[in-house]
Amino acid sequence: MTENAVIDRRPARPSTRGVALLGRMQRRTDRFRAWVIIVASVAVASALPLWRLDVDTGSKVTLSCMHLATGACVIAAQFAARRAASAGGPR
Numbered sequence: 001m002t003e004n005a006v007i008d009r010r011p012a013r014p015s016t017r018g019v020a021l022l023g024r025m026q027r028r029t030d031r032f033r034a035w036v037i038i039v040a041s042v043a044v045a046s047a048l049p050l051w052r053l054d055v056d057t058g059s060k061v062t063l064s065c066m067h068l069a070t071g072a073c074v075i076a077a078q079f080a081a082r083r084a085a086s087a088g089g090p091r
Contacts, residue, residue: 032082036075043071 047067
């Protein structure tokens with residue numbers, strides 16, 4: 001029995017690529033911008049499979065908007081936390 005038969009490495013590939021992409025983006029841009037790009041990408045990528053569901057279009061639009069709104073809230077919260085930290089703490 002070979003090692004590949006026992007250990008499936010496919011699930012680790014996207015994670016490894018994501019970490020490599022994050023490292024590359026952090027070297028080229030500031031960390032917050034890299035983080036925002038990744039959060040926005042995940043929000044969009046998580047909304048795309050919803051369009052293959054066998055439900056009406058209104059439900060697809062609503063679910064997609066919920067995914068995108070969640071990503072926007074996460075980005076806004078991180079921005080507010082960074083602003084509070086740079087001003088010396090929460091107000």
